[in-house]
Amino acid sequence: MQPIIEVKDVYHQYGDTEALCGVSLGIYPGEFLAIVGANGSGKSTLARHLNGLLLPSSGEVKVKGFSTQDADDVWQIRSIVGMVFQNPDNQLVATTVEEDVAFGPENLGVPSKEIRKRVDEALKWVNMYEHRQRSPHQLSGGQKQRVAIAGILAMHPEVLVLDEPTAMLDPVGRQEVLEAITYLNKELKMAVVLITHHMDEVVLADRVVAMEKGKIAQISTPRELFSQSELVERLGLDVPQVFALSNLLQDYGIKIDVAFNPIELVNALCKLS
Numbered sequence: 220m221q222p223i224i225e226v227k228d229v230y231h232q233y234g235d236t237e238a239l240c241g242v243s244l245g246i247y248p249g250e251f252l253a254i255v256g257a258n259g260s261g262k263s264t265l266a267r268h269l270n271g272l273l274l275p276s277s278g279e280v281k282v283k284g285f286s287t288q289d290a291d292d293v294w295q296i297r298s299i300v301g302m303v304f305q306n307p308d309n310q311l312v313a314t315t316v317e318e319d320v321a322f323g324p325e326n327l328g329v330p331s332k333e334i335r336k337r338v339d340e341a342l343k344w345v346n347m348y349e350h351r352q353r354s355p356h357q358l359s360g361g362q363k364q365r366v367a368i369a370g371i372l373a374m375h376p377e378v379l380v381l382d383e384p385t386a387m388l389d390p391v392g393r394q395e396v397l398e399a400i401t402y403l404n405k406e407l408k409m410a411v412v413l414i415t416h417h418m419d420e421v422v423l424a425d426r427v428v429a430m431e432k433g434k435i436a437q438i439s440t441p442r443e444l445f446s447q448s449e450l451v452e453r454l455g456l457d458v459p460q461v462f463a464l465s466n467l468l469q470d471y472g473i474k475i476d477v478a479f480n481p482i483e484l485v486n487a488l489c490k491l492s
């Protein structure tokens with residue numbers, strides 16, 4: 220399978236700071252890719268290269284064959300790769316939810332009848348359709364973030380990049396946003412790139428990129444990553460709570476299988492009796 224996005228030996232400097240040092244990565248149709256790493260390891264810088272918000276100091280990023288360095292292709296690239304940020308307040312601009320979601324496709328010059336269809340559809344995908352006539356200011360953090368995601372979806376991207384989209388949300392909002400992301404990936408087969416500090420979110424991914432000081436330390440499954448306790452510690456990462464609990468039970472001499480999510484833990488516990 221051809222990758223949608225190809226990151227080829229990318230370096231990025233901010234003045235004297237080398238934020239990315241030779242990063243290469245392919246992002247494939249329909250996959251769920253997580254990116255983890257300590258603060259300052261280069262995750263946001265990498266994310267911003269995926270749709271040309273930042274350009275490499277050297278190396279190249281290609282989106283369906285278009286180079287992000289080619290200024291003529293930037294709108295094409297931004298319609299293929301949509302980006303969602305941490306703070307939903309900075310991403311909402313209009314006075315009603317539906318106007319906000321219409322903003323992106325309007326800018327792409329989509330005909331108005333088609334916009335109406337896309338707005339309704341996108342709001343349904345993130346479970347915000349019933350709130351379409353409200354003001355974004357009246358919404359909770361999780362609702363705002365789902366409207367921001369709908370605004371990107373209305374542009375019909377093939378890849379959704381989310382840079383710590385749940386970092387500012389309460390647990391309920393976080394759960395709502397995760398459900399929306401999971402739906403988009405599993406049901407609509409959209410490729411998702413999720414940057415997160417929550418290891419319980421990482422276990423949802425097919426692959427996880429572990430960043431360290433501007434380089435990729437490892438690309439693996441979440442399972443492979445969390446099984447390497449020395450690497451996890453060196454990278455300054457947590458482990459999923461369920462995984463920590465199953466390990467603790469093992470330390471106490473209970474012969475339980477390691478578990479990475481609640482269902483696996485329940486199954487492992489049931490097997491004991």
Ligand code: ADP
Pocket residue numbers: 233234236237238256257258259260261262263264265
């Ligand atoms: P992360 O998202 O993993 O926390 P970033 O990509 O934000 O990492 O940052 C990587 C490095 O680049 C850090 O050393 C950070 O201080 C630096 N950096 C990020 N943005 C800027 C900027 N706009 N100007 C200067 N340095 C920056």
Ligand code: MG
Pocket residue numbers: 262263264
């Ligand atoms: Mg960041």
